[in-house]
Amino acid sequence: MKPQAFDYHRVEAVAEACQKMKDIETRPIAGGQSLGPMLNLRLARPGALLDVAVLRELRGCQRVQGGLLIGASITHAEIEDGLVPDNTGGILPQIARGIAYRAIRSRGTIGGSLAHADPSADWATTLIALDAQVILQRPSEGAPSRRRLHLQDFITGAMQTVIAEDELLTAVFVPDVPETSRFGYFKLCRKTGELAHAMAAVFGGADSADLRVVFGALPGAPMIQTGANALDPTTWQQALADRYPDMEGTEIGVRLHVMKKAFERSNTQ
Amino acid sequence: MNGKTVTINGRAEELNVEPRRNLADYVREDLLLTGTHVGCEQGICGACTVVRDGRPVRSCLTPASSCEGSEVRTIESFDGDALMIRLREAFSQEHALQCGFCTPGMLITAQDIVRRFAGETISDKTIRYELSGNLCRCTGYVGIVRAIQKVLESYKTGPKPEAMICNTVETLNLPALDTIPLEQNANQESRTAATRSMADGNGRRIETQFELAYPAAAVWTILREELPAVVACLPGAELSSLNDDGTLEGFFNVKLGPVSARIKGEGKATFDDSSWQGQVSGQGSDSRSNSRAQGTLSFSLAELDASNSKMTVAISFEMSGALAQFSRGGLVEEIIGVLIEQFQTNFSRHLAGEAPVKQASLGIFQLAWMAFRRWLRR
Numbered sequence: 001m002k003p004q005a006f007d008y009h010r011v012e013a014v015a016e017a018c019q020k021m022k023d024i025e026t027r028p029i030a031g032g033q034s035l036g037p038m039l040n041l042r043l044a045r046p047g048a049l050l051d052v053a054v055l056r057e058l059r060g061c062q063r064v065q066g067g068l069l070i071g072a073s074i075t076h077a078e079i080e081d082g083l084v085p086d087n088t089g090g091i092l093p094q095i096a097r098g099i100a101y102r103a104i105r106s107r108g109t110i111g112g113s114l115a116h117a118d119p120s121a122d123w124a125t126t127l128i129a130l131d132a133q134v135i136l137q138r139p140s141e142g143a144p145s146r147r148r149l150h151l152q153d154f155i156t157g158a159m160q161t162v163i164a165e166d167e168l169l170t171a172v173f174v175p176d177v178p179e180t181s182r183f184g185y186f187k188l189c190r191k192t193g194e195l196a197h198a199m200a201a202v203f204g205g206a207d208s209a210d211l212r213v214v215f216g217a218l219p220g221a222p223m224i225q226t227g228a229n230a231l232d233p234t235t236w237q238q239a240l241a242d243r244y245p246d247m248e249g250t251e252i253g254v255r256l257h258v259m260k261k262a263f264e265r266s267n268t269q
Numbered sequence: 270m271n272g273k274t275v276t277i278n279g280r281a282e283e284l285n286v287e288p289r290r291n292l293a294d295y296v297r298e299d300l301l302l303t304g305t306h307v308g309c310e311q312g313i314c315g316a317c318t319v320v321r322d323g324r325p326v327r328s329c330l331t332p333a334s335s336c337e338g339s340e341v342r343t344i345e346s347f348d349g350d351a352l353m354i355r356l357r358e359a360f361s362q363e364h365a366l367q368c369g370f371c372t373p374g375m376l377i378t379a380q381d382i383v384r385r386f387a388g389e390t391i392s393d394k395t396i397r398y399e400l401s402g403n404l405c406r407c408t409g410y411v412g413i414v415r416a417i418q419k420v421l422e423s424y425k426t427g428p429k430p431e432a433m434i435c436n437t438v439e440t441l442n443l444p445a446l447d448t449i450p451l452e453q454n455a456n457q458e459s460r461t462a463a464t465r466s467m468a469d470g471n472g473r474r475i476e477t478q479f480e481l482a483y484p485a486a487a488v489w490t491i492l493r494e495e496l497p498a499v500v501a502c503l504p505g506a507e508l509s510s511l512n513d514d515g516t517l518e519g520f521f522n523v524k525l526g527p528v529s530a531r532i533k534g535e536g537k538a539t540f541d542d543s544s545w546q547g548q549v550s551g552q553g554s555d556s557r558s559n560s561r562a563q564g565t566l567s568f569s570l571a572e573l574d575a576s577n578s579k580m581t582v583a584i585s586f587e588m589s590g591a592l593a594q595f596s597r598g599g600l601v602e603e604i605i606g607v608l609i610e611q612f613q614t615n616f617s618r619h620l621a622g623e624a625p626v627k628q629a630s631l632g633i634f635q636l637a638w639m640a641f642r643r644w645l646r647r
Contacts, residue, residue, distance in 0.1 A: 001310060008288035008334045029335075036330030037311040040291075049288070051335055060439035064446055071441050077324060083438045101402025102381060103315065106324035107331070135449060146449045153453065171443060192401035 003039035007048035014057045014168055018139040020050050021166045028052045028168065030073055030112030033104045058111065058170055061085065067175040069135075072111020072168070080105060088130065088177040095126045095185060101193045115169045117155045117221075120195040125216030126185055128152045128224055129201035133173040138166050148173070155221045181205045184266025186258050187217070198251075200259040202231065202266045213262075215255060219244060231263060275336040277302070278346035288334045293317040295333035296343050304344035304373050308404075315403030318374040319343050323433030325381045340434075344373040352380050352430040355423055359416035367407035378403050379417050384432060387424040476583035477609050483620055485570045485578035489545050491620065492568065496538060500549070502615035502625055503566065504608060515539060521553070521562075531555060532562055545570035563587050580616075584609055 009026070011017045020026055025047030029035050032053075038044040052058060058073035061084050068087040070079075078084055079096035086092055099105055099113075099122045113123045114134060128151050135148045151172075154161050163169060177183070187199035196217045204211035211230035216222045223243065229235045233256045240252050273284040277300060286295055291310075296302040296319070308314035310329045317328040320342040347353035356379050359365070366372045382399045396414045405413065424430065443449075481488055492499055500508045500519070507520040514537075521532040534553020541547060552563035564586040571579045615625040 002291075002294075003289045005287065005289050008332060010335075010337070032330055032332075032335075033312065033327075036327070039289075040310050040329065049332070053335070056439060057441075059436075060441040062441035062443060064443075066446075069441050069443060069446070071439075074438060078436075078438055083435075101315070102378065102399060103318050103325040103327050103402050104312065106321070106326045133451070135443065146444075147452050148446070148449045149452050171441060173446060192398060 001040050001042055004042055004045045006039075006046055008051065009048055010051045010054055012055075014055060014137055014170060015139050015144055017050055017052055017055065018137065018144075018166045018168055020048075021168070023048070024165065026050050028115075030109040030115075031075060031104075031107035032112075033100070033108040034112070034116050034118060052168065053107075053109065058168075063087070064173070067173055070110055070172045070174060072115075072170050072172065073109045074111075076100075076105035076108050076110065076113075077102070079110065088174065088183075089179065089181075091126075091130070091177060091183050092174065095122055098122055098185075098187070104193075110172055111169045114151065114154070114172065115161060115163060117157075117159050117161050118195070119158050119220065119222070120197075120199070120217040122185075122187070122196075122199070122216075124151070124155055125199050125214050125222045126201045127172065127174065128155075128222050129183070129185075129203040129212050129214045130177065131175055131212065134169050135171040135173065136163060136167050137170045138164060138168070146170075152222070152224055157220050160221075178205065181210075182266040184262040184264065186261035186265060188254070188258055198255045198258045200255070200262040202259070202262045204230075204266070213259065215240075215259065231259070233259075273334070273337045275333070275338070276340045278342055284334060284337055286333050288332060290333045292319065292321075292328035292331040292333045292336060292341065296328065296341070302343050302345050306370055306373055308370070313404070314371070315374040315378065316371050318377045318403065320377060320381075320433065323435035325377050344376060347376070347380070350380070352383055352420070355420045356380060356383070356416065359419040360413070363412040363416040363419065365409055365412035365416040367409055371403060371405045371407075374403050375400070375405065375413055379413070379420075380430075381433075382417060383420050383424065384430050386421060387429045389421075391421065393418065474583050474585040475606055475609055476581060477606070477613060478579060478581045479613050479617075480573065481578050481580055481617060481620060482576065483578060484576055485545060485572040488578055488580065488620065489542070489570055492547060492570075493540055493542075495619075496549075498619055499616065502619055503612045504615075511538070517549070517551070519551070534562070580613075582609055582612060 009020055011020060017028065021028060027035070027044070027046040027049060029049045029051055030053045035044060053073050055073060058071040060071045061074060062069040063085060068085060070084060074084055076096040076099045079092050082093060084092070096105065099108065110123055113121050114127070117124060132151045133148050134151055134154050135146060137144050137146045139145070149162065156162060182204060184202045187196035189196050199216040201214045201216070202211070208228050211228070212224060212226050213230040214222050214224045215236070223239060225235060225239065236256060236259065237252055240247055240255065274281045275284050276282070277296060282300060286299065293305055293307045296305050297307065305319055305328055306316040307329060308316035312327045312330045318325050319328045321331065321336065322339050353376065356376055360372070360376070378400060382396065393414050396417050397410070400410070400413065496511060497508045500506050505522045507522065509518050509520065511517045516535065516537050518535045521534065532553045532555045534551045536549060536551020538549045539547060546569040548565050548567035550565040552561070554561045564584065567583050569581045573579055618625060
């Protein structure tokens, strides 16, 4: 299908973009790899699209103390191809390479993916495991007003975040990953590149108390368990059953198995 | 002419198009470059893949107007490309095409694979992984994989194919991280275990039970007498008229991220005073998304003791139309559960004489949209 008619805006600066978004009919578009199909199927009918993929302020990265800042409009392919410095010992490029298809990765962006907050998206689950943060910006008198949140606080549900109407996600902070840590990620897709039906990421240091285990592709926001019990199937089974009383035992079993696979990968990688 | 241009196959072309015109239609219909094929128009099949700024992209998902200043290459521009000449020969020799519909997209993806992996030995499995975004309905994958292997093999010796020029990654210039305030956990989602979803005819019914610190008879009077306020407790619902015979008209506003709909509907409210049971059922349609919906909100009261009561609220939905396709299992039931709990909170506040919880309108609409999706799916 063809999308319903919309206006298209391109601006030079984040501040200008935030101003434009005060119009409730205006939606930001970055890579457009999630919004594009929704437009074509006429599920999304915004009055105007605001192209943030071209904003130079979002098209870079920066080494900072304790980690790396990745601009929101950096694409999955740029991370996959190593155009962004890697402070994670290969974890970021590995995740990027697993997202959808190459032609989608060419355009899809890390910031767009997080702001869209699809429960089955790869970045949400894996970057929560790495304890990443997002930086949000909105206009205010004089200097722009910024805030940051841990990713697990930013995503509040399926396609729901704490972002305000006139606020843009401008950058993602990924903490340095020490050499001694380990990471494993596994997702279950019926077809390669398709949105996952279950996923889990395991991240931890040499000490078992440092473990962070995240389940994604759930009906709601990713779930996290930390500490020595983070890998315990009984703890997870209980957590899933409490959170999703209607989830069938088989499905819980599948998700526990996916966690096992992720853990196995964390041993070998 | 508005002065916007895009470079297509090395030529500057005017971008005098409607913003919604996608790149595939622009090259095919405005520039008559019909080598680019259009299949699914939702980014799945890969037939429309072209090269934009050195990388393969879906032209069906790319608004042409967003390509201002970009360099786009369609299959036509690869006539004399040394790598593509090898690929064409290999496709021909290995019988890597039958009907030819997927071939332009396959070739664009194939040249990207060869450019990136030239000189390396990669497995058929890796090639299949790289090709997973291009569908061939004649199922000629074996031949396609063989053809790509053959071309990769031919680059084991001699000069590598020319690399494509891609956009560069710049340096960010943000203030020091610790000067940006870090907000802690804002509002985590929560669900109570009392919410259940169950099979109901062809679909599902989401039901929750909660206790109220008011006598059942008093609660019933409020349900009876203050229906508009009760309806307002359901996020996204809007009552525009209510007649003495119980017939009503209203809207249900739904929004999820970029998706929104406003269902105009009519219905009827019925009450059974003897058993403290009632329901509001209605049906309606959203002309924009061409979707129809019908649903029922039912409620019942039971006395616990002289000053406490238990309320059961259930929502069941049935929907059809464009929105029905857009759903994945569990997601919708999850959100309608949240919606119904929002109703519970708001109704309890209403009984206590307080206003419904003020939420960012987006949040409310998001919840309501999920409910709407659930409604669609039934």
